Amino acid sequence: MQSNNKIDVRREKMLDVIRRSPVTTINELAEFFSVSAETVRKDIEYLDEQDLIIRIHGGVAPKVSTGSEKSYDIRYAENLEKKKAIAEAACNMITPGDSVIIESGTTMQELAKVLTGRPELLQTLTIITMSFRVVEILKDSNFEKVFFLGGWIRKDDYMSYGHHTIELLKDFHADKAFISCAGLNTKLEVTDYFDEEVMLRRQILKSCDKSILLADSSKMNKTTILSVCSAKDIYRLITDKECSKTMTDLFAKNHINYKLV
8 A cells, every 4th residue: 555655745746747737637647647547536536625626527627826717728628518508508599590799718619519510500690700719610511601800819718809809890790699708796797807808798799689698507606807797788698507596596586588408
């Protein structure tokens, strides 16, 4: 049996490895330390209990400080099945012939994937986006019209942003827009981290008839640094069934049009 000292040393080294990468899989850690996957899971469980790492689907990510946004890859891996369900429900709101703004974000990536599986719908749509990930997913599909909003590049989020992007967006008016957020709090404020994304999202709201907020339950009862708008300004909110009763009661009381999936 390994001594506690050897286990502690391995866990310390494992934490160092985890901190060097946005996402590390259990198999990668097992191979790196020449131990079993079960041993790695026990180490991860210990590090998680110490609040040093974040456990995600299929692996682990480094803990980030409060007020900082996690990397795109970490955000994509978290709550992935919920995001897929939300994306399916969002796609069901799109009708043939719609013009659609698809914002940048991990759930938007899943929405683009759903659309590629419905070519008879996709080929009737006009899609406006600032997300490189959305374009990458759509590029080999049977799309008809896709407009990419250019501008400065935020490489961490695989998107364009800034004054030029907003000015281009002002030339469009879409039937529907799908937007994301970092948090939705008990004051019903839709919040995010970056000025540029907040300003872009506000223009999206002006540039569509119906705005649909896609936000899984991890975003609920959460406040980040900047306010985008009130949930009352959103046509519909789609979230998952793990959304707390505190939040759904608030939605009902304030006549928020929401759907749980």
